[in-house]
Amino acid sequence: MNYQTFQPHQDLEALVSCYWTLEIPAEYSSERQRIVPDGCIEMAFILGDDIKRYTSQDEFILQPRAMVLGQTLAPFFIEPTGYVNTFAIRFYPYGFANFVTTPIEQLANKETPLTSLFEASIVNELERNIINAEDTKQRIAVIEKFLLGRLHEQSTIDTIVKQTVDALLNSNGTATITTILKEDLSKRRQLERNFKKQIGVSPKQLGKVIRLQSALKMLLNKETDSLTKIAYESDYFDQAHFNKDFKEFTGISPTAFLNNEQMALSTLFYK
Numbered sequence: 001m002n003y004q005t006f007q008p009h010q011d012l013e014a015l016v017s018c019y020w021t022l023e024i025p026a027e028y029s030s031e032r033q034r035i036v037p038d039g040c041i042e043m044a045f046i047l048g049d050d051i052k053r054y055t056s057q058d059e060f061i062l063q064p065r066a067m068v069l070g071q072t073l074a075p076f077f078i079e080p081t082g083y084v085n086t087f088a089i090r091f092y093p094y095g096f097a098n099f100v101t102t103p104i105e106q107l108a109n110k111e112t113p114l115t116s117l118f119e120a121s122i123v124n125e126l127e128r129n130i131i132n133a134e135d136t137k138q139r140i141a142v143i144e145k146f147l148l149g150r151l152h153e154q155s156t157i158d159t160i161v162k163q164t165v166d167a168l169l170n171s172n173g174t175a176t177i178t179t180i181l182k183e184d185l186s187k188r189r190q191l192e193r194n195f196k197k198q199i200g201v202s203p204k205q206l207g208k209v210i211r212l213q214s215a216l217k218m219l220l221n222k223e224t225d226s227l228t229k230i231a232y233e234s235d236y237f238d239q240a241h242f243n244k245d246f247k248e249f250t251g252i253s254p255t256a257f258l259n260n261e262q263m264a265l266s267t268l269f270y271k
Helices: 120-132 136-151 159-170 177-181 185-199 203-220 227-233 239-250 261-270
Strands: 002-006 016-024 033-035 041-046 051-054 060-062 066-069 076-080 084-091 111-113
Touching: 002 136, 016 136, 041 120, 066 120, 084 136, 120 136, 159 177, 159 185, 159 203, 177 185, 185 203, 203 227, 203 239, 227 239
Parallel strands: none
Antiparallel strands: 002 016, 016 084, 033 076, 041 066, 041 084, 051 060, 051 076, 066 111
16 A cells, blocks of 8 residues: 655645545455544545445445545445545545535535536546646646635635634544633534534534544554553543444444454554
8 A cells, every 4th residue: 555645735734634645556455444534524536446435234336536525423434446546635624614615514424526516617627637647746736726716715714613623633622612612602602503514513523533533543553552541641531431432433442443454544544
C-alpha cells in the first residue's frame, strides 16, 4: 500500500485537513476492509478499478467515481475490485459546508455523486482534469482552483459552530457544550439550529467520534499496552465505557482491532 498526504494552500488550510493518495496493486487489494468514522467529510476521485461498498453482508453498490463521503456514525465495508488508485480531499468537520448550499446532514452515512452537488458540466470538466493530470501536484492544483472558486461564492460557516468544532478538536472530543458556550442559552439555541445542518451530525456525536480517534491513535501507535490507561487518558468514565464506544464506531472490540486484516486501511488512515 502506498498512502501519502499533502498539505493544502494557505487560503484553504483552515477548511481542508489534507489531500491524500492511495495506490494498491491489484494482487494485494482483494480483501474486504472495515472503514471506521473519523469525523471528517471527504471528496474522492476513483482513478483505478471500481470499489464496492457493502450495504449488507452480501449486497453492495459500486462507489461513484467522483463523490463526497459524508459524516459516518457506524463502520462500513469496502472491497476493491482490482487496482486501487484514489485521489481525495479530507475536509475538517466544518470545511465542506463552505463550498455547497446543500445541508450537510443530507450527505451523512452515504456517498453522494459530485453531480448531485455541483453543475454536471463543471463536475465533468473537473473529473476529466483530475484524470488527465500528470501527477498529484497537478491534481492538487486542479482541485484547489475549483475549491477557491467555489469558496468565493459561498457564505462562511457559522461562527458558533466553528468555535464548537475547534473546542472539540482541541480537547480530543471531551469538551462539553456547556463549557464551550459558557452557559449562554442564546448561543446554545443557535448552535443546535445550525450544527447538524453544517456539520452533518450533532455536537455530542462528533465529540464521541473525535474522542475515539484520539484513543485509536494511542492504540495504533502503541503508546501503551494498557486499555485501561488509554480509556483514562481519553477521558472515558471507565474501560467499559471505552469498550462500548469503540464497538459502536468500529464494530469490534479494541483487542480485536489490532492485527485484523480487515482493518488494514483504517490502520493506515488513522495511525
